[in-house]
Structure formats: C-alpha cells, structure tokens
Amino acid sequence: xxxxxxxxxxxxxxxxxxxxxxxxxxxxxxxxxxxxxxxxxxxxxxxxxxxxxxxxxxxxxxxxxxxxxxxxxxxxxxxxxxxxxxxxxxxxxxxxxxxx
Numbered sequence: 024x025x026x027x028x029x030x031x032x033x034x035x036x037x038x039x040x041x042x043x044x045x046x047x048x049x050x051x052x053x054x055x056x057x058x059x060x061x062x063x064x065x066x067x068x069x070x071x072x073x074x075x076x077x078x079x080x081x082x083x084x085x086x087x088x089x090x091x092x093x094x095x096x097x098x099x100x101x102x103x104x105x106x107x108x109x110x111x112x113x114x115x116x117x118x119x120x121x122x123x
Contacts, residue, residue, distance in 0.1 A: 037068065
C-alpha cells in the first residue's frame with residue numbers, strides 16, 4: 024500500500040455529534056453550550072472532522088451529514104407567487120381600505 028493513500032478513519036461519536044450540530048446551523052459557541060464543552064474544544068473537533076473527511080466549511084460538512092443520513096432536510100416549501108391584478112374602477116369604488 025502506498026504512503027500517499029490515506030486510510031479513512033471513522034468519526035467518533037462526539038465528532039458525529041458536533042457534525043450534526045454544525046449541519047443544524049449552530050455556531051461553535053452554541054455547540055459548546057449544547058454539548059457542555061469549551062468553544063476551543065468544538066474548534067478542535069471541527070478541525071479533526073474536516074481532516075478526516077478531507078472537506079472544509081459548514082456547507083460541505085452539512086452536505087456530508089445529509090448525504091450520510093445524519094440529518095434530514097425539512098420538506099420544501101411551495102410558494103405560489105401571483106401578480107396582483109388590476110382592479111376595475113367599479114371595484115376600486117367599492118373597496119374600502121381600513122388600517123388597524
């Protein structure tokens with residue numbers, strides 16, 4: 024086996040917990056509070072995770088977590104956007120604007 028080929032090490036349970044928190048959009052300080060550890064420890068876990076997975080940044084970490092079933096995306100929101108229609112002069116006369 025060549026020295027250039029790295030054997031992937033699996034993430035520890037704690038690293039998975041940190042990764043899930045990152046994927047949920049939490050900041051390092053929020054993760055630290057949630058897991059009862061120091062912020063610097065979260066930073067170290069994040070470095071280890073990025074090193075093991077050979078990826079960096081919250082977006083890529085989130086993508087990894089989603090693709091590996093660690094977190095689920097919320098269902099998409101269907102937005103229906105319609106253009107306001109012009110009111111006829113008759114309708115405008117009948118319409119009353121009330122401000123509350």
